[in-house]
Amino acid sequence: MGDKSRTRVVVTGLGTSNPVGGDVPSTWDALLAGRSGVRRLEEDWVEDLPVKIAARAAVEPTEVLDRVKARRLDRSSQLAMVSVMEAWRDAGLDVPQAAGELDGDRVGVALASGIGGVTTLLSNYDTMLAKGPRRVSPLAVPMLMANGPAANASLYVGARAAVNTPVSACASGNEAIALAVDQIRLGRADVVVAGGTEAAIHALPMAAFANMMALSKTGSEEGGDPTAVSRPWDTGRDGFVLGEGAGVLVLESEEHARARGARIYAEILGAGITADSHDIAQPDPAGRGGSRAIRRALLESDIDPSAIVHVNAHATSTPQGDIAEGLMLHATLGSHVDRVVVTSTKSMTGHLLGGAGALEAVATVLAVHHRMAPPTINLDHQDPQVELDIATKPRDLPAGDVAALNNSFGFGGANVAVIIGSV
Numbered sequence: 121m122g123d124k125s126r127t128r129v130v131v132t133g134l135g136t137s138n139p140v141g142g143d144v145p146s147t148w149d150a151l152l153a154g155r156s157g158v159r160r161l162e163e164d165w166v167e168d169l170p171v172k173i174a175a176r177a178a179v180e181p182t183e184v185l186d187r188v189k190a191r192r193l194d195r196s197s198q199l200a201m202v203s204v205m206e207a208w209r210d211a212g213l214d215v216p217q218a219a220g221e222l223d224g225d226r227v228g229v230a231l232a233s234g235i236g237g238v239t240t241l242l243s244n245y246d247t248m249l250a251k252g253p254r255r256v257s258p259l260a261v262p263m264l265m266a267n268g269p270a271a272n273a274s275l276y277v278g279a280r281a282a283v284n285t286p287v288s289a290c291a292s293g294n295e296a297i298a299l300a301v302d303q304i305r306l307g308r309a310d311v312v313v314a315g316g317t318e319a320a321i322h323a324l325p326m327a328a329f330a331n332m333m334a335l336s337k338t339g340s341e342e343g344g345d346p347t348a349v350s351r352p353w354d355t356g357r358d359g360f361v362l363g364e365g366a367g368v369l370v371l372e373s374e375e376h377a378r379a380r381g382a383r384i385y386a387e388i389l390g391a392g393i394t395a396d397s398h399d400i401a402q403p404d405p406a407g408r409g410g411s412r413a414i415r416r417a418l419l420e421s422d423i424d425p426s427a428i429v430h431v432n433a434h435a436t437s438t439p440q441g442d443i444a445e446g447l448m449l450h451a452t453l454g455s456h457v458d459r460v461v462v463t464s465t466k467s468m469t470g471h472l473l474g475g476a477g478a479l480e481a482v483a484t485v486l487a488v489h490h491r492m493a494p495p496t497i498n499l500d501h502q503d504p505q506v507e508l509d510i511a512t513k514p515r516d517l518p519a520g521d522v523a524a525l526n527n528s529f530g531f532g533g534a535n536v537a538v539i540i541g542s543v
């Protein structure tokens with residue numbers, strides 16, 4: 121699909137650790153089964169908060185990582201490294217022969233985070249107040265810096281090309297993928313580890329999001345059902361559920377991947393990046409900025425809107441944002457939108473902030489690869505203002521050359537659309 125004359129960028133490895141699964145196979149099974157990862161938090165600090173639910177990682181990263189090394193990483197980096205290791209292994213690049221044949225000067229990393237090592241920052245501040253400045257960890261800065269996950273990933277894979285950390289709030293993970301595609305197409309790298317990570321389930325971020333009326337307060341009451349709270353496009357939606365986790369893709373030029381006999385999942389056809397310049401937190405209610413991002417992605421991908429058969433939507437379960445995205449899809453896909461299967465996997469995973477777009481890119485790649493769209497759960501009463509074909513059960517996708525759209529939008533007016541095609 122798309123322009124055959126330019127460098128084609130393909131996906132050869134996938135990795136994730138998130139609220140519904142500790143790896144790619146368990147995540148895909150959970151998404152198709154419609155299982156939610158949202159739970160009531162048990163920590164003591166939760167009791168004073170208006171929101172007491174979140175989507176913790178299904179598998180503790182310390183169960184996968186060496187415990188000594190894990191202690192030197194912020195939780196966001198821990199989740200990222202679990203995902204990087206899986207993706208690198210899945211791409212067949214963890215064996216000595218493959219690693220020996222790679223030129224590190226041609227290997228890059230684009231690994232995003234919307235907030236960075238916030239739990240390290242806050243816990244060390246608490247330590248300083250309680251025990252004095254001498255007790256602050258000497259590792260605090262490399263642990264809390266936003267590029268910590270990317271830096272640690274670069275050390276693991278031996279990357280000596282660009283190592284980037286896009287920070288654009290909830291669009292960060294998708295922006296990292298777009299940046300990785302550019303690096304390969306510009307000839308600066310043959311292989312780029314791309315994705316995003318976030319671990320911000322802590323009293324302060326949760327209080328802040330709750331006070332700005334972004335988080336749903338439903339399900340926090342005693343006896344409430346946390347798994348039913350994240351409900352994109354439902355008339356009862358009242359905010360998102362905070363999640364944590366990471367998603368990672370190994371991207372390569374098609375020439376490089378085929379030369380080494382790599383298994384190819386899908387192709388990244390193109391991406392579009394725009395900004396709203398509307399409000400620091402609220403999206404443009406007409407969805408103009410997001411629409412421009414989707415149009416740019418279609419133009420870069422060199423495909424007609426009718427090639428899109430599936431959308432993994434940003435849809436976070438907020439009243440205004442979900443409607444704006446529906447308007448974007450109608451504006452960009454036209455009458456074809458009625459034949460597109462739309463999903464919000466956030467209904468199960470919650471919102472991973474800077475890791476959201478990357479996890480959803482993993483899900484979109486798998487949807488195209490397996491020709492199956494995962495469902496949106498908790499959609500009991502679809503908002504009449506959202507005229508989309510939203511899957512509430514797994515849905516088959518057509519055979520032949522098809523493409524899928526992965527949307528991400530973030531505070532500050534960031535919009536990123538990535539289009540993934542079959543191979």
